[in-house]
Amino acid sequence: MPDTRLDLDRIRAARRVIDPVFLDTPLFRCEALGRALGCAVSIKLETANPVRSFKGRGTELVASGLSEQGRTAAVCASAGNLGWALGWSGRRRGLETTVVASRRAPAAKLDRIRALGAVLELVDGDFDMARERAASMARQRGVRLVEDSLDIETCEGAATIGLELTRRPPDFDTVLIALGGGAMATGVGHVLKSLAPEVEVICVQPHGAPAMTRSWHERRVVTTDSTDTIADGVAGRHPIPAVLDDLLKVADDAVLVQEASIVTGMRMLMEHAGLIVEPSAALGVAAVLEDPGRFAGRHLVTIICGSNVNLDDYHRWGAGRPATSP
Template identity: 65%
Template sequence: MLGGVGDLGRVRLRLDRIRASVGEIDPVFLDTPALECAPLGRALGCSMTLKVETLNPVRSFKGRGTETVAAAARENGVSRMVCASAGNLGQALAYSGSRRGLDVTVVAARTANALKLRRIADLGARVRLVGEDIEDARLLAREIAESDGAYLLEDSLDLATCEGAATIGLELVRDDPALDVVLVALGGGALASGVGYVVRSLAGHAQVIGVQPAGAPAMTLSWRQGTVVETDRIETIADGVAGRCPIPEVLDDLLLVLDEVVLVTEDSIKAGMRMLYEHAGLVVEPSAALGIAAVLEQPERFAGRRVTTILCGSNVGPADFAQWVLEPFTRVGR
């Protein structure tokens, strides 16, 4: 699917806008650690660098995008914003809106992560629950925007969310110009399209691979077929990347900036979370472990290479973390 460098002109993103967005983002989200983890690398058979996007007030990379969106909205006289979220985007918009005196409503599915919903409310946003998954929440968010005149933030479709996420790519290339492989969690596409665009533009020798759960494969199926493919259900613990209806404009960007997309199993995702805990001492949510899962499933592909993966969030409930990560350790007597 990947085209030549000249095809980047067809992508919605632009380097000058991405660089300019850095000035709009609260510094608490910027210049995050990129740590080479030798114990994890030895266990996986490759050099492994972890780009840690969890050490901020919303515990995920999403604040980069919502800061960019909220700054532009405030400048344009917006007073109310609404978004649909599985949790991380909602926390980030609540944070960014609160900083700027904006009224924020977050719509989530009734099945959404309870920890994330509490955090959204704690950060000052109004929470509305509807339906069974993120697609139901998106429909209500659009209705609220139309009826109340609020600004609708649609993650990944709203270009500023991609531009904010793309600042991660600027830091990756700046800190490691010899970048080899970047593994990026793939959901709606803001992170993958933003990072993919920057790396393709500034470090064309490097590969950018999107990683998605096999239980929520809509964007991967779409990328492979070159057209939008919608799915009927979501069956994954990685709620942060779980969607059924890819956005055509985002898919068009991904077709030009990603070298490949891969699907990983739930068992591999949990194993990735355990490895990050055991070898790096890090607590992450399932979406953040997708890159490790990809290496676990194809170790020969990454053997001896310099691999970077973006740890995109750490909003995981204690009970879930215990079930997925700690209990398996206990069963083997660790």
């Protein structure tokens, strides 16, 4: 079992806390996508829930803990999905939720946060600037700052995906995981390396937001001055040292992919699996497109982590056009 901040017993216990609406998401073989990519492909569909992303697993643990402590408020920075999930989990437990986001965040995500009754504050700049503002607000108000990936609940909530993947002896040999802050990668990776160590864990990030991938390869925190990618959900500039330490122990590889491959991956998921996804969810398919020889003859699982995408952007990127082959 890898020596990380995560604990397998706590992850198992998390399933009793998380609303079942987020658990046991579909896992199915997509033969059409596999034929197009030249390998066997199974999809773990983390968008089949009320917030359309995996983030609800972690926010359920956060909100439950705050409620047990008698706390009534929380603030977070979000590219959109975490804020929506925290708003959903917080509303069920009577928590006042404040979300700080970039003005450049997809309008669809911001609208859904507002619809839950959360307080939404927009800042100029990117996610890391939103994170700085959220931290300042939490200090001033004396409320809980929810930090995705740093807070262990977000990682162990995401890790329950790994428990579902390993419910039976896996017939797959590779799992492709979108890499942003690292909650899903470290969580799922921890479970896989504990229960199915023969499965290769590959993290995928855009060339336009490479900080965590570069950090993994150099085994030290590497920051970037800016990001330039349509995959807003993974576009951080400042990796968290403790999360990187965990990632180094559970990831077998971390790769970067081009924007064009992300768009093609989105098109292929729509055409071959009937899924409209946000760019971050297509990173796994993009990795296969860029290195088909590596995956030929293998059986991989790609985790579809979110489907919160503005449809105008989706069509503007060209993701709605047919893509019959890589």
